[in-house]
Amino acid sequence: xxxxxxxxxxxxxxxxxDGVDLSDLxxxxxxxxxxxxxxxxxxxxxxxxxxxxxNRYLCRNLITDAAPRRLDALNAVCDMVAAxxxxxxxxxxxxxxxxxxxxxxxxxxxxxxxxxxxxKSTLTACLARDGHPVFTxxxxxxRFDAMGRLVGRAGGIxxxxxxxxxxxxxxxxxxxxxxxxxxxxxQYKYLSLPDLPPxxxxxxxxxxxxxxxxxxxxxxxxxxxxxTAMDTLxxxxxxxxxxxxxxxxxxxxxxxxxxxxxxxYGEAPQAADLLAQSFNVWPDPVPSDPVLAGALAxxxxxxxxxxxxxxxxxxxxxxxxxxxxxxxxLYLSDPEGGGIHRLNLVSQxxxxxxxxxxxxxxxxxxxxxxxxxxxxxxIGADVTEFMAGLGAAGLIDSV
Numbered sequence: 001x002x003x004x005x006x007x008x009x010x011x012x013x014x015x016x017x018d019g020v021d022l023s024d025l026x027x028x029x030x031x032x033x034x035x036x037x038x039x040x041x042x043x044x045x046x047x048x049x050x051x052x053x054x055n056r057y058l059c060r061n062l063i064t065d066a067a068p069r070r071l072d073a074l075n076a077v078c079d080m081v082a083a084x085x086x087x088x089x090x091x092x093x094x095x096x097x098x099x100x101x102x103x104x105x106x107x108x109x110x111x112x113x114x115x116x117x118x119x120k121s122t123l124t125a126c127l128a129r130d131g132h133p134v135f136t137x138x139x140x141x142x143r144f145d146a147m148g149r150l151v152g153r154a155g156g157i158x159x160x161x162x163x164x165x166x167x168x169x170x171x172x173x174x175x176x177x178x179x180x181x182x183x184x185x186x187q188y189k190y191l192s193l194p195d196l197p198p199x200x201x202x203x204x205x206x207x208x209x210x211x212x213x214x215x216x217x218x219x220x221x222x223x224x225x226x227x228t229a230m231d232t233l234x235x236x237x238x239x240x241x242x243x244x245x246x247x248x249x250x251x252x253x254x255x256x257x258x259x260x261x262x263x264x265y266g267e268a269p270q271a272a273d274l275l276a277q278s279f280n281v282w283p284d285p286v287p288s289d290p291v292l293a294g295a296l297a298x299x300x301x302x303x304x305x306x307x308x309x310x311x312x313x314x315x316x317x318x319x320x321x322x323x324x325x326x327x328x329x330l331y332l333s334d335p336e337g338g339g340i341h342r343l344n345l346v347s348q349x350x351x352x353x354x355x356x357x358x359x360x361x362x363x364x365x366x367x368x369x370x371x372x373x374x375x376x377x378x379i380g381a382d383v384t385e386f387m388a389g390l391g392a393a394g395l396i397d398s399v
Contacts, residue, residue, distance in 0.1 A: 004041040007084065008034040009200060011091040013041045014080060017050035020057065022073060028183050029077050029190050032156025033199035046087035047080045063087060074185040081157060085139040089239050094295035095141035095153065096250050099236040102135040102152050103127045104197070105279040108206025108286070109135060109152045113229075113236050118211035119268055122169070124159055125191060126272035129176050133197045134159050139238075142205070142250065143296070148289040149204050150254060156199030158182055158190040173269055204286040206279060207259040208233075219265035219274045227327035227342075229260040234340060243297035243337030245322040250296070252324035252331065257287040299337035307398055309384075309391040314357040314399045321395050334394035341393055350386060357399040360387050 005014040005026065016022060026035065050058040057076040059069045063086045069079060089097045099114040101124045112120050124137040135152055137159035145151045163186060165174050182192040197203075208229050209221075233251050265271035309315065322333040330343040330351065343351055346367075353363055364380045371379065390396045 001039065004038045004045065006036050006038055006041070007087075009092060010046070010084065010087045012043050012046035012087050013038070015041070015045035015048040017048065019051045020049050022049065022077060025073055025077055025183060028158070028192065029074075029081065030157050030199075031192070032154065032196050046090075047083045049076050049080065063090070072185055074183055074188060074190075078160070078188060082138075085141075085238075088141060089242075092141065093242070093298065094143045095239070096143065096237060096242055096247060096296060097239045098140045098142060098233060099138065099238060100140045101137045102140045103275075104133040104135060104203050105206070105276055106282055107203065108279070108282055109140075109203050110206055110275060110279055111140065111152070111208050113208070113210060113232050114138075115211050115232075118213055119265075120211060121159065121161055122165075122268045123211070123265075123271055123275075125161055125177070126173060126268045127275065128159060128191060128193055129173065130272060130276060131195065132276065133195055134193065135197055135201075135203065142254075144250070144292045144294065145202065146290075146293050148292040149286050150250070150258075151202040151204050154197035154199060154201040154203075156196065158192060158196065161189050161191065163187055163189055170267065170269055205254065205258055206282060207261060208254065209275065210260075210262045212262055212264045213266065214264040215266040217264065217266065219263060219267070219271040221261045221263055221274065221278060224260045224262045225327045226255040226260055227329035230255045230326045230329065230331065231342065239296075241298055243299045244333040244340045245335070245337055246296040248322055248324050248331055248333045248340050249292070252326050253287075253289075253292065255326055297337065301336065301338055304334065304336045304338050304394045305397075306394050307391040307396070309360065309387045309396075311361065312359060314359045314362075315354060315387065315391075315396045316357045316399050317351065317354045318395060318397050332393075332395055336394060339393060341389075341395070347386060350383070354390075354396060360384060363387070 003016040046063050048060040052058050055072050057071055059071055059076050059079050061083045063083055085097055089095050101112040101120050102109045103124060121137050124134055128134045135154040141153040180191050182190040210224055230251060263271060320335040324331045330348045332341045350363055360383050364383045367379050368376045
C-alpha cells in the first residue's frame with residue numbers, strides 16, 4: 001500500500017511506495033521533526049521512494065528533477081532529508097536557506113557556512129558532544145522575527161558524520177561516535193542526541209565563523225572583512241526564488257551587524273573548546289529593527305526589463321534598484337529580484353557616474369583621464385562589457 005508521510009510545516013508529502021517501511025528509520029534520523037502517515041495526500045509529493053529488493057530503493061527528488069538514484073535505506077533517507085530543505089522553503093516563504101551548520105552557544109547561534117573539506121560536520125559533532133544544541137549541521141533557514149531580529153530555525157534532524165572517521169581525530173571523540181546509538185550504514189552515521197532542538201524552534205543569530213584548516217598551529221579566531229562573509233553566504237544561499245532585494249537586505253544585515261570571524265584549526269575538539277569559550281557570553285544585545293520584520297517576497301522573473309546598451313545613447317541607474325554597502329564592496333539588486341551583483345571600487349565609480357544620464361563613451365573618457373597609465377582601448381572595452389552587464393541585469397534605463 002502506498003503511504004504518504006506528512007511532515008509538520010511542509011505542504012508536500014513524502015511518498016513511500018508499496019512495501020517501503022522506513023518509519024523507524026525516519027524517527028531516528030528526524031527525532032525532532034513531527035510527521036504523520038496517511039493513505040492519501042492533498043498535494044503532490046516532494047520525494048518518492050520505491051522498493052527494489054532487500055535494502056535497495058529507487059529514489060526520486062521531485063523538486064530538483066534530479067536523476068533517480070538507487071540507494072540503501074539510510075542513504076535514501078539522506079537524499080530525502082536534503083530535498084526537505086527545498087520543500088520547507090516552498091512552504092515557509094519567510095525563510096532564506098543557507099548551506100551552513102548552526103550551534104547554539106550562550107543562547108545565540110554560531111553559524112558555520114559550508115566549505116569543502118573544512119570539517120564543518122566534525123566540528124559540529126564535537127560541539128554536540130560537549131552539550132551545545134545543534135540546530136543543523138547542513139542547512140539553516142533564516143528569517144527576521146516580529147522584532148526585526150535575525151533568527152535561525154532548528155530542523156530537528158540528527159547531525160550526520162561521514163565514515164570512517166579519520167585516524168587523526170582524537171581517541172575520545174572517535175570512541176564517543178562509535179558508542180553513539182544512532183543509525184549508520186558504514187558510509188554515514190547519524191548521531192542520536194538527547195538535547196536536539198525540535199523542528200521550528202528559533203534562536204537569534206550570534207556570529208558567522210568561516211573555517212580554514214591549518215594543521216600546524218593551535219586553533220585561533222581572527223576578524224574577517226564583511227564582504228568576504230557576504231560573498232560566502234551569497235554562494236551558500238540556495239533559495240533561488242526569493243526576491244534578491246530581500247536576500248540582499250537579509251545577508252547585508254547579517255554581515256554588517258554580526259561578528260564575522262575566521263577559525264583556523266587543526267583538531268576539531270580543540271576548535272570546539274575555543275568556540276565555546278569565545279561565545280559563552282555575548283557582550284552586546286541582539287540587533288533588532290522592527291522595520292525589517294516580515295516575510296520575504298518572491299522574485300518576479302517574468303518582467304525583468306533587460307536592455308541592450310548601444311554606443312551614443314545615454315543611460316542612468318534605475319531609481320528603484322537596491323544597494324547595500326558591505327565593507328569595501330557595493331552590492332546591487334534589480335527591482336524585480338532577479339539577481340545580486342558585486343561591484344569593485346572602479347565599478348562603483350561607474351555606478352556613481354550613472355546617477356545622471358551618461359553615455360558609455362563619456363564614462364570611458366572620465367576613466368581614461370583618471371587612469372592615464374592604462375590603455376584607453378582596454379578601458380573602453382571594459383566599460384562596454386560592464387555596461388552590457390548592467391543592461392542585461394535590469395539595473396539601468398536608457399534616457
